[in-house]
Amino acid sequence: MAASSLLRSLTRVSRAPATSFYHRAPCSPFSAAAADAAGRGLAGLGPTAKGEKARVVVLGTGWAGSRLMKDLDTSGYDVVCVSPRNHMVFTPLLASTCVGTLEFRSVAEPLARIQPAVSKSPGSYFLLARCTGVDPDAHTIDCETVTEGEKDTLEPWKFKVSYDKLVFGCGAEASTFGIRGVTEHATFLREVHHAQEIRRKLLLNLMLSDVPGISEDEKRRLLHCVVVGGGPTGVEFSGELSDFIVRDVKQRYSHVKDYVHVTLIEANEVLSSFDVRLRQYAINQLVKSGVKLVRGIVKDVHPDKLILDNGEEVPYGLLVWSTGVGASSFVKSLPFPKSPGGRIGVDEWLRVPSVPDVFAIGDCSGFLESTGKEVLPALAQVAERQGKYLAALLNHVLKAGGGHANSKVEVDLGPKFVYKHLGSMATVGRHKALVDLRQSKDSKGVSIAGFASWFIWRSAYLTRVVSWRNRLYVAINWMTTMIFGRDISRI
Amino acid sequence: MAASSLLRSLTRVSRAPATSFYHRAPCSPFSAAAADAAGRGLAGLGPTAKGEKARVVVLGTGWAGSRLMKDLDTSGYDVVCVSPRNHMVFTPLLASTCVGTLEFRSVAEPLARIQPAVSKSPGSYFLLARCTGVDPDAHTIDCETVTEGEKDTLEPWKFKVSYDKLVFGCGAEASTFGIRGVTEHATFLREVHHAQEIRRKLLLNLMLSDVPGISEDEKRRLLHCVVVGGGPTGVEFSGELSDFIVRDVKQRYSHVKDYVHVTLIEANEVLSSFDVRLRQYAINQLVKSGVKLVRGIVKDVHPDKLILDNGEEVPYGLLVWSTGVGASSFVKSLPFPKSPGGRIGVDEWLRVPSVPDVFAIGDCSGFLESTGKEVLPALAQVAERQGKYLAALLNHVLKAGGGHANSKVEVDLGPKFVYKHLGSMATVGRHKALVDLRQSKDSKGVSIAGFASWFIWRSAYLTRVVSWRNRLYVAINWMTTMIFGRDISRI
Structure with a gap:
């Protein structure tokens, strides 16, 4: 052979x-x-x-x-x-x-x-x-x-x-559902370089919209952030973005602050896997912090706008695509x-x-x-x-001696893998998060929201970060963001 | 008009x-x-x-x-x-x-x-x-x-x-002296994106040299870091690099550690503006930490090697160019x-x-x-x-009322600008730095080296970092580097 x-x-x-x-x-x-x-x-x-x-x-x-x-x-x-x-x-x-x-x-x-x-x-x-x-x-x-x-x-x-x-x-892989232009013009949110790209583009657009000679329409487009996909990633990113706008952009980019908008496009329910009360809470929080929720299906993506299935054109300066994976x-x-x-x-x-x-x-x-x-x-x-x-x-x-390839040793593999869902979490902007502790969509369980769940969420994630070095850095980043605001240098 | x-x-x-x-x-x-x-x-x-x-x-x-x-x-x-x-x-x-x-x-x-x-x-x-x-x-x-x-x-x-x-x-602008290939193949060290490029390339080369199928020569080339220019920037970078190799590469890339080398090429004197005793101290430190010093003039730069004026070919995996500015x-x-x-x-x-x-x-x-x-x-x-x-x-x-353009107000401009040199500093690897407090090349002054000057250097720079946020981060970075070693994720 x-x-x-x-x-x-x-x-x-x-x-x-x-x-x-x-x-x-x-x-x-x-x-x-x-x-x-x-x-x-x-x-x-x-x-x-x-x-x-x-x-x-x-x-x-x-x-x-x-x-x-x-x-x-x-x-x-x-x-x-x-x-x-x-x-x-x-x-x-x-x-x-x-x-x-x-x-x-x-x-x-x-x-x-x-x-x-x-x-x-x-x-x-x-x-x-x-x-x-x-x-x-x-x-x-x-x-x-x-x-x-x-x-x-x-x-x-x-x-x-x-x-x-x-x-x-x-x-x-991130799902694009075969929609034209997604891979070319949208940014996913799965790798660190995606996040870097989003940050660079966001800061670039904020700066360019402050330069004389730009038209009102261009300025409005550049500062329109569109998120497609209302799962936890899309909701969390929209929440972070609107918090960034409320807390940092209003201060640091006061000339253009009224032009910045976030739109979240979802074909079905936002956070569909969550308990209905949590879902409603999330929607209220997002709307309150200025995120526009649009029910729609994206048909086509151009470099500067996307087209919905009802024919509506949505100009954007930043497009983040988070519609799940396949x-x-x-x-x-x-x-x-x-x-x-x-x-x-x-x-x-x-x-x-x-x-x-x-x-x-x-x-x-x-x-x-x-x-x-x-x-x-x-x-x-x-x-x-x-x-x-x-x-x-x-x-x-x-x-048991069966480590090598094609081992003839008979090993009892022990118990099968059983998955026990420990709950779902999603944060929606500042000091607000959802924790859904139900084990399945049909069972009952505690579902909390607000400051307490935000605290649980933050701590839960902090202790899961693998190394002590990064636990320390996450804590320090959170602390300095609270004290000094977010870092806006575009490097 | x-x-x-x-x-x-x-x-x-x-x-x-x-x-x-x-x-x-x-x-x-x-x-x-x-x-x-x-x-x-x-x-x-x-x-x-x-x-x-x-x-x-x-x-x-x-x-x-x-x-x-x-x-x-x-x-x-x-x-x-x-x-x-x-x-x-x-x-x-x-x-x-x-x-x-x-x-x-x-x-x-x-x-x-x-x-x-x-x-x-x-x-x-x-x-x-x-x-x-x-x-x-x-x-x-x-x-x-x-x-x-x-x-x-x-x-x-x-x-x-x-x-x-x-x-x-x-x-x-960084000086290239019209040498062919410098702009295309070398990296300068003047902007944050230059440093990012150097870090990405260094980590990439360390990883690639660990993959089966690479020839000994290729491995040796990839892990050869060449610095051209023996001014403070070139010396400091060489020092940091050799410290990185001694402290982190030996542990984290133990498979390839013996292939990593640093060469510093300078046409004239290393740290020519410094006191002669400091210069000798710097040279000793660099050589001790494994940096090879080469006296030579670069004639031509290719993607994978440079040519010296004596015809010698120097293969490199990373080329940093710091020969001053014009x-x-x-x-x-x-x-x-x-x-x-x-x-x-x-x-x-x-x-x-x-x-x-x-x-x-x-x-x-x-x-x-x-x-x-x-x-x-x-x-x-x-x-x-x-x-x-x-x-x-x-x-x-x-x-005095002369803020606007073409102001007719006569203003006494006050004293002329006089530059008083407060001393030159250069660090050469771990816990070693040079501080030259002479006001000019010909005058006399204190010139210290070793741990004490390293400490002065670090503190002097730390208090000069503009914001409290960054002073804090520099201190935390130094601390975590000491405790956990340097971060080697290539993002």
């Missing part, structure tokens, strides 16, 4: 120093050979031997993968993470960074801080790359490096990584059975049942129809719990 | 609400008319009337302009700042942000925090634009907005601003007499003597040969002192 002959030629991990013509080479577990287009000796990490640590390959650095890697037993496992991003984003606080309430670095946690083994342990790595394919029979994945930023001098190259256990935690094209391309909705199908132990040693967690995975369970919502809470569960399962397997 | 007829058609500042077809317009001092290519009614800020505040127009938000605006008496002056950047960069600490010792926002001070009038006072503005020309007879400047980031929807437009007093504080093309284009070196020539009161009501401060200005004084070095210290001096002078003129 081609794949396995290829595999045999993969460079083996070696701890003996390599010799080199050019210099005294330090210990390197990698092949020094560059990727060869002919496939001969394609560089990579070869399979582990029996006496060595088993290798868990994790795709992605989101909530699911990061939590998994944090908990993995690195005394028996080498951790190899393949991701185009070297940090986890603390997504619930991302909306706050767009307007300067929090700083970007306060919500980004480098993987090396979550799992120090990737930077210290000789067989553990963080690899800045994208996975492009899987060969479950050979127990290898194909990868390609992400070299943007070094494009001038370095072409992306391909390599292979052998795995003992493979975990998909590569997330989902299966990514990479996930769609994988030759595995899928869950309803097109995610990677898993059984109740989060295994991909058709292939040994492969698992999927977080937004990229969903229960197979055969499990009789519903696909879980794409929430940080779900992903985090799955990462934690799978780490425990893999550590258990390791202890 | 064409200029004055244009001027008459400039929209006058008005506090009466304008009416509009579209909406209730708030008070706007600006013309609603868009810039007209025919020149008819070109928008802008027209001349001030006698009963109104006089208008000081300041070009630039560097040390000179920012200090000037901070001290201007806004009870009698409107401040209009024209600059492509809405913040001042605390340049002495910029090198520290490249490797994550400090955060970017800690060294950027928004102008609105330095001089709140620009965002609150009805006649004061910050205008995100570049000045393109001056008409001293008409007392107007020509400007063009900086719309990068909104290019898709907004073309830059031109406008005019009338001034009562005009201050050039628009700085200098007159910018804008300054060269101005129809004013120049100082030796091509800067805007000023007299001893920092006036541009050929034209009334025009001043120049900071790196863009220099004493005219006729003053018999030497052109002052391009230092933050000089610029800050000039800004402070000129603010006092203009406030004095205002009090």
Whole structure:
């Protein structure tokens, strides 16, 4: 078989120093050979031997993968993470960074801080790359490096990584529903660079609208912020934005303050997953803080305006798109059975049942129809719990002697993964938040709002931020924002 | 005269609400008319009337302009700042942000925090634009907005601003000495976005060099950081970089730590303006911390290597260019007499003597040969002192009734500007700095080095950071760097 002959030629991990013509080479577990287009000796990490640590390959650095890697037993496992991003984003606080309430670095946690083994342990790595394919029979994945930023001098190259256990935690993609212009003109709110883009654009538009020579219409357009999607992200961002306008823009941009407006467009209900009373509370709060709520469907997006299905034109200066997520094209391309909705199908132990040693967690995975369970919502809470569960399962397997690929050891996997919803939270501007503690839409539970729930929300998130460094920075950012206002330098 | 007829058609500042077809317009001092290519009614800020505040127009938000605006008496002056950047960069600490010792926002001070009038006072503005020309007879400047980031929807437009007093504080440009490839491939270290670029590239190269399939040579190249220019900036950056390597890279990137190298290339003496003993101390410290010092002249810069004049090729992954500054093309284009070196020539009161009501401060200005004084070095210290001096002078003129353009009031300008050098400082890595307190190269003075001078250096800079917010953040950044190490997330 081609794949396995290829595999045999993969460079083996070696701890003996390599010799080199050019210099005294330090210990390197990698092949020094560059990727060869002919496939001969394609560089990579070869399979582990029996006496060595088993290798868990994790795709992605989101909530699911990061939590998994944090908990993995690195005394028996080498951790190899393949991701185009070297940090986890603390997504619930991302909306706050767009307007300067929090700083970007306060919500980004480098993987090396979550799992120090990737930077210290000789067989553990963080690899800045994208996975492009899987060969479950050979127990290898194909990868390609992400070299943007070094494009001038370095072409992306391909390599292979052998795995003992493979975990998909590569997330989902923002849904655009095939609407023209969304990808080109709207900004999503999923990565730190999205928040940076929003902040830069917001400050740019505030400044440009203050320059003589701009028309009234242009000024009004530039300062019209439109948010599409009334889920928690859209509502939180609208709330932050209107608080920014009330608290900071009125003072810092007093010349143009009356031109700034926020519109939230939603096709159905705002915060549809929340209790009806909370929903009403949220709507009242948003309207009170000046957010205009529009029920409508976006049909078309132009660089400076969007068109609703009733033909209405909405000029905008900033467009944020947060209408939820769907299966990514990479996930769609994988030759595995899928869950309803097109995610990677898993059984109740989060295994991909058709292939040994492969698992999927977080937004990229969903229960197979055969499990009789519903696909879980794409929430940080779900992903985090799955990462934690799978780490425990893999550590258990390791202890039972089944850490390596194709292990013949029979291991009792223990309890199935059961998701218990701990409640939903959304903040709506200053000192106001919703906490929905019901376990499902039909059950009853406490639902609170106002200052008390805002405090719970803030504290709950603060203690979940992974490192002490970032907990400290979030607290300091909140404090300085209260005292000095938000930072408005456009850097 | 064409200029004055244009001027008459400039929209006058008005506090009466304008009416509009579209909406209730708030008070706007600006013309609603868009810039007209025919020149008819070109928008802008027209001349001030006698009963109104006089208008000081300041070009630039560097040390000179920012200090000037901070001290201007806004009870009698409107401040209009024209600059492509809405913040001042605390340049002495910029090198520290490249490797994550400090955060970017800690060294950027928004102008609105330095001089709140620009965002609150009805006649004061910050205008995100570049000045393109001056008409001293008409007392107007020509400007063009900086719309990068909104290019898709907004073309830059031109406008005019009338001034009562005009201050050039628009700085200098990095010198490239006409060497091919510098602008394209090297990074300067003058703006926050330069530091961001360096940090992103440094982290990218560290990560890419850890991916299987890279050749030994490529790895060594990617991790070779070359600094050209042995002045304080180049030395400080080299020191920060080697400290980053010793303290953070060895731990966080243990796989590749032996491949990272720093080379400092200087054509003449390192820190040539410093006392010879300090210079020797700096060289010893740099060499001890692993920086390779090369005496040489760069002839040519390619994307992945530079060529020295002796023909030697130096492959690099990161190239930082800090060989000093020279007159910018804008300054060269101005129809004013120049100082030796091509800067805007000023007299001893920092006036541009050929034209009334025009001043120049900071790196863009220099004493005219006729003053018999030497052109002052391009230092933050000089610029800050000039800004402070000129603010006092203009406030004095205002009090004497000479605030408006072409004032006939005879004002005694008071003492001439005298620069007293307070000493030069440069830090060389961890807990090591040089403080040269001599007033000139030939005089004698205390010159200290080591921990004590490092402490003086840090404290001196900390108390000079303009706002309390940033003083706090610098202190917190230093503290968390000491406790947790530097932040390595690449966002």
